[in-house]
Amino acid sequence: MARVEEPGTVQTPETLLAMETSGDVCSLAVLRKGRLQAERTFRHEMHLSENLPATLEGLCNDAYVTLEQIGAFAVGIGPGSFTGTRIGVMTAKVFAEVYGRPLFGVNALEALAAEYLGLGEAVVLVVLPCRADIVYGAVYDVSDILPKALVEPAAFSVAELEQRMEGFKEKPLILCGPAASDIFRRWQRSFPEHLSLAAFCPEAPRASTVGRLAWLRKERGEAGESPVALAPAYIAPPPISKPKRR
Incomplete structure (x- = not known):
């Protein structure tokens, strides 16, 4: 099993954790200085909230980091699945707020x-x-x-x-x-x-690409988005079924 540093270790500013959960195929990635260290991709089959914690833990093991060490967070903000996007954005917002790290939202x-x-x-x-x-x-x-x-x-x-x-x-x-x-x-x-x-196109946006775009913005001196203000880019409202008449 990959080794994970104990909580309380020093932050690694050059690391960034990216999440992309706006589609049926979701992914998480850790980058260091803009280069991919580890990425996990999975089809959540309507069980994103149940699968996300274990996938995140495995990713951190793969990259030899803890959440406390991550220097910045990035997340795909949609458009896409309303539920999936909301889960990913809210998770990234919580991490950025709790650990006091920059947060970057990237459109799908x-x-x-x-x-x-x-x-x-x-x-x-x-x-x-x-x-x-x-x-x-x-x-x-x-x-x-x-x-x-x-x-x-x-x-x-x-x-x-x-x-x-x-x-x-x-x-x-x-x-x-x-x-x-x-x-x-x-x-x-x-x-x-x-x-x-395009002869080849990913079925869904990749967390590694979301992370690279966020890292480039960070390198250009951007501060990122406020964890409080960042919101999903739903663009079109979700379809709402009308109540049935009795």
């Missing part, structure tokens, strides 16, 4: 776009399923070390999103995200020369 769409950093002139459209004919979407410039939002994360109808993309027809456009295949099939005639479907 930005984390997926970050998988394609360095592609020069190409723009990346990330799409996640929301509900029937509605997607969460955002467009990013990925030419720098951090994604830059050209269209901010929002909920769009497929038709509305296609209209928003008219202004990007002159640049290579890469589609990625869990809803990308369906959008690609619908838009092939509208964007015949500029549209491409």
Whole structure:
């Protein structure tokens, strides 16, 4: 079994713990100076709150750290599963508040776009399923070390999103995200020369990517978010069923 330092040991400022729980596939990661030390990924099958503590303990064992030693926390804030996102955000907020550490929230769409950093002139459209004919979407410039939002994360109808993309027809456009295949099939005639479907895209945002983005922000001197103020990026309200008439 991996060794874990006893509680009360000195904080390690160069370590960061990241959590991504906004999708069906969740992950936790520990980074040191921006480099991955350990990562655990699991499909929670609607049992996230039960699985999270044991997975977190195992991750800390893998990385030879305790929560007290972690120098900063990062968390995926969605959009995605309302329950999963809330659990992850609340857990990270508690850790940051209890241990007095910086906290960084990272949007799920930005984390997926970050998988394609360095592609020069190409723009990346990330799409996640929301509900029937509605997607969460955002467009990013990925030419720098951090994604830059050209269209901010929002909920769009497929038709509305296609209209928003008219202004990007002159640049290579890469589609990625869990809803990308369906959008690609619908838009092939509208964007015949500029549209491409990412050959590989994670099924869900990765905690390691969330952690790297947070570390880059920390290195740039950002203080992070207030544990009290940080909130999930639900974007669209959850569907609420109307009470049945008797």
